[in-house]
Amino acid sequence: MCNHHTGDTGHSCSCTPSGRMLGFIQPWLLLLLSEESAHGYELLDKLNQNEDTQGVDPGFLYRTLRQFEEDGLLRSSWDVEGRGPARRVYEITPDGIEYLHAWADHIRSTRERLGRLLDTHESRFKSQTTKERR
Amino acid sequence: MCNHHTGDTGHSCSCTPSGRMLGFIQPWLLLLLSEESAHGYELLDKLNQNEDTQGVDPGFLYRTLRQFEEDGLLRSSWDVEGRGPARRVYEITPDGIEYLHAWADHIRSTRERLGRLLDTHESRFKSQTTKERR
DNA sequence: TCTATTATATGAGTAGAACATATAGATGAG
């Protein structure tokens, strides 16, 4: 268990060290790229502007993009214009769009399963306030 | 990416091989034990009766229970009565109850984050039917 | 007594993510 919950130290739980759900960043990446093409650093910025997706490890991001390209979900090309070093610009493919929608379906069902867990929890402890339960 | 989504082979995604979300079983365990004390094998049965929690690996279950006990969330004693080998019966502690509620809070916020992702996805692709998007 | 069932437990391997660091071109300060 992690210390999000009780303040204890050094345990393990369902959250990553950064408190984020596993596999949560990838669909956001595809979603951002479905809006407009972008390079890695740019995506890193955008993710950091969203509370839900802050603190992504750059190494993880770049590796994920390369993997997506290998899987045919993205295409890339070099942008040498503008300042600074060349940027690898990623563009989403039709397969990528399709995968994004399939991912959304999967996330929807995950969300429903979380709902069923929470409902069971709530009905188990109904008629008790948060204080009374403790 | 896994093949839940597109039928492709040998990729990776946010789901475990069994298609389950990481860290999803543990709160169910605490929830079941908050209803009544039980031993591992019994819990395994109960989890298998719930569509959302089927196919749990026994090794994982027993290790999780031991870890929870080490963390003070559960207490155990041997039940030598009845048939078959002795059963280690787990009982939830006050700390366990508290942890369960904290876990529920965390799951609620995870659920909300999934909702925000889905909302963004939906508003990006609104006015398009599933068929039109592909 | 041999096998099946119930029950708990552990060893080894895997995959995704985190952490740390490397590389390199462009830019600006002095």
Place this chain on the structure above:
DNA sequence: CTCATCTATATGTTCTACTCATATAATAGA
């Protein structure tokens, strides 16, 4: 011009949660 800094991409290593495989043992029944 040269040194530091910023932008940008990339990779090596470690960590951890989970899976897969297997071990152990008591009891019950054929």
